[in-house]
Amino acid sequence: MKSPKTRSPRKPKGHGGERREEILDAALTLFSQKGVQAVSTRQIAEIAGISQPALYAYFATKDDIAAELCVRAFAILGQRMEAVRVDYVPTAEHFERCLRVYIDFGLDHPDAYRVAFMLEKSVDGSFLEKTGGRPMIAGQAVFAVFAEIVAQFHARGEIVSDDAIAATQSLWAGLHGLVSLLIARPEFPWVDREQLIATHVAMLRKGALK
Amino acid sequence: MKSPKTRSPRKPKGHGGERREEILDAALTLFSQKGVQAVSTRQIAEIAGISQPALYAYFATKDDIAAELCVRAFAILGQRMEAVRVDYVPTAEHFERCLRVYIDFGLDHPDAYRVAFMLEKSVDGSFLEKTGGRPMIAGQAVFAVFAEIVAQFHARGEIVSDDAIAATQSLWAGLHGLVSLLIARPEFPWVDREQLIATHVAMLRKGALK
DNA sequence: GTTCCAAATCAATCAGCGATAAGTTATCAG
DNA sequence: CTGATAACTTATCGCTGATTGATTTGGAAC
Numbered sequence: 001m002k003s004p005k006t007r008s009p010r011k012p013k014g015h016g017g018e019r020r021e022e023i024l025d026a027a028l029t030l031f032s033q034k035g036v037q038a039v040s041t042r043q044i045a046e047i048a049g050i051s052q053p054a055l056y057a058y059f060a061t062k063d064d065i066a067a068e069l070c071v072r073a074f075a076i077l078g079q080r081m082e083a084v085r086v087d088y089v090p091t092a093e094h095f096e097r098c099l100r101v102y103i104d105f106g107l108d109h110p111d112a113y114r115v116a117f118m119l120e121k122s123v124d125g126s127f128l129e130k131t132g133g134r135p136m137i138a139g140q141a142v143f144a145v146f147a148e149i150v151a152q153f154h155a156r157g158e159i160v161s162d163d164a165i166a167a168t169q170s171l172w173a174g175l176h177g178l179v180s181l182l183i184a185r186p187e188f189p190w191v192d193r194e195q196l197i198a199t200h201v202a203m204l205r206k207g208a209l210k
Numbered sequence: 211m212k213s214p215k216t217r218s219p220r221k222p223k224g225h226g227g228e229r230r231e232e233i234l235d236a237a238l239t240l241f242s243q244k245g246v247q248a249v250s251t252r253q254i255a256e257i258a259g260i261s262q263p264a265l266y267a268y269f270a271t272k273d274d275i276a277a278e279l280c281v282r283a284f285a286i287l288g289q290r291m292e293a294v295r296v297d298y299v300p301t302a303e304h305f306e307r308c309l310r311v312y313i314d315f316g317l318d319h320p321d322a323y324r325v326a327f328m329l330e331k332s333v334d335g336s337f338l339e340k341t342g343g344r345p346m347i348a349g350q351a352v353f354a355v356f357a358e359i360v361a362q363f364h365a366r367g368e369i370v371s372d373d374a375i376a377a378t379q380s381l382w383a384g385l386h387g388l389v390s391l392l393i394a395r396p397e398f399p400w401v402d403r404e405q406l407i408a409t410h411v412a413m414l415r416k417g418a419l420k
Numbered sequence: 421g422t423t424c425c426a427a428a429t430c431a432a433t434c435a436g437c438g439a440t441a442a443g444t445t446a447t448c449a450g
Numbered sequence: 451c452t453g454a455t456a457a458c459t460t461a462t463c464g465c466t467g468a469t470t471g472a473t474t475t476g477g478a479a480c
Binding site: 037177187190195199204 | 247327328346349350370371373375376377379380381382383384385386387388390391394395400401405406409410412413414415416417418
């Protein structure tokens with residue numbers, strides 16, 4: 001008798017990158033349900049149908065799994081932002097739609113958003129350093145698209161601030177504040193979420209556009 | 211020979227609440243430097259000069275230590291907000307001054323702000339749930355003062371949104387976004403800090419006031 | 421069909437974590 | 451001095467992320 005354990009017997013060898021995708025699928029499910037910190041590598045391995053050390057053949061650390069999911073999520077955000085950017089029309093409605101794309105993404109992918117923008121710093125190597133800064137690089141690419149959107153309005157003299165970069169950073173901060181608080185403080189007695197988002201987007205638009 | 215360990219010998223018994231304060235001081239320092247998650251109870255105990263289990267005579271869990279620091283930070287912010295609230299005058303300048311009080315607090319006490327608003331979720335159940343909701347209650351008290359400020363302008367019909375609470379939450383999110391990003395991402399290529407704060411405060415004021 | 425090798429996977433293990441249990445020491449009342 | 455109580459200790463538990471070295475697997479070569 002090799003083992004009385006309840007875990008399913010060893011799966012056949014993963015062909016090509018399938019096993020890697022299975023790990024990412026398992027991790028995404030668990031991360032979304034319980035958060036990155038609360039999920040152990042053993043839980044991921046069990047869902048993926050492999051032993052816990054086998055994870056390390058595909059990812060150097062648990063954070064690398066989160067980083068991979070993060071980069072993929074930000075690729076989605078970048079696509080959404082770019083899609084709404086190319087439809088540029090100089091209207092307040094379009095401007096608000098751009099802001100909403102960012103908020104909706106953060107609320108749809110709270111774990112990815114947390115990984116990219118809400119992790120605490122660390123003395124000896126932050127998460128971003130340990131994962132080669134790939135999530136942050138992906139995040140800056142998204143920021144660049146956002147800056148382009150603001151620049152389009154600035155070029156037409158529609159932005160209040162004469163400094164388009166300052167306006168972009170301020171708007172980004174305004175968006176980030178709502179997303180991060182809704183993610184980090186779900187217990188807070190928020191007003192209806194849709195109403196809050198509408199109020200916030202309207203406030204930022206009215207404050208930023210002439 | 212009882213022990214060849216290098217740790218300092220046992221300290222005299224802590225009189226009254228001194229030992230508790232020493233623990234809080236050690237924890238605040240470490241939390242600020244490395245983040246709550248990255249700090250172990252053993253590290254806190256060593257700085258405080260006691261053994262690690264001795265912490266549990268004063269705090270039920272590690273999160274309780276963070277919660278205590280969180281509540282204290284909220285108390286300081288609440289006092290500042292109340293001080294600026296009682297000087298109410300119905301001008302845009304006063305409104306912006308109220309917003310700046312919040313931003314200045316966050317930038318003056320980044321460690322306390324981080325503990326109060328930027329903590330990660332804990333293992334099972336949120337940080338706020340495990341600590342009996344005391345930080346959330348303290349936060350709501352601060353929020354109430356801020357809501358009072360907004361209500362003073364709302365009562366004079368100066369607020370754009372017809373829902374004063376939604377406007378308050380939106381403004382708070384806007385402030386938090388700038389403070390938390392400046393604290394968490396100091397390496398980002400921000401524009402001049404004073405200019406950014408001025409732009410942000412002006413944007414929020416223009417977006418929230420008629 | 422057999423042999424062989426490299427990749428894939430595993431059980432066993434490590435140091436460190438938060439937290440608990442049980443025994444020891446310091447302090448003080450009588 | 452004695453007993454009780456609170457403070458503190460060492461030792462330990464079950465867990466974590468990660469590493470090591472042995473074992474199994476699948477396919478290519480013959």
